[in-house]
Amino acid sequence: MAYIHSVPGRMRVKCNSFKRDEGRCLALRQELAAIDGVADVSVNARAHSLIVVYDPAVVGADRLLRLLRDRGVACQPTPTVGQSPARRGRPVSVAVVSGAAAAFGGAFGRAVFGAVLKSSLERGVASLVSAAIR
Template sequence: MSHYIHHIPGRLRIRSGSFRCRSAAAQVAEDRLMALDGVTHVRLNPRAGSITVQYDPAQVTRSRILEALDEAGCFATAGRGDALIGRSGELFGKALMGAVVNRAIERSALKLVSVLL
């Protein structure tokens, strides 16, 4: 799953499927962010799947905020979902390709038999 990050010094917004409809995990993330020195406001929007953090750039860096979200597990869950989606897409592709190859072999065999007869 991809993450969209919009950043201007003092305000960081991250949009990710990780923030959708997971109130307990989102609350943990919000608590971790508010515990950081320099973070003044955190707004979570589960419907949009985004979190907005307002902070004092003199006290906390963007990297530290992202690190706190990673520690809270906000990005790890998305990675597992991406891996699952990628694996299922790979399996579907293999199955589809197998069906196409089988069909081509059947047609070739029929043509070969018809030429021989």
């Protein structure tokens, strides 16, 4: 069984049979790379997966999936983070997940910046007071 994680322009195909048959994985890599609109196909042997980077304006994910199915890779999309079974294959918006990650990163960055700024100001004030006393 294989699974697909796909966002427009990037698709990851993971299949345990790639582990057993690296030649098959490499052959698929070459075949996918030859398609117009496919920018890059990389093999991650440790994860038993192919990562396909493509231009969705030139080649659609459905064509890439069709090729994989024709070559015997049983592809089924995986649920994305936070996807409920009731959604039945409709992925959670990447913007929602990306927005949450960006909000967390922004909050963390502001906290670090604030701590560094506070420390710097305290040292600066202490230096001024020390200089004024002398």
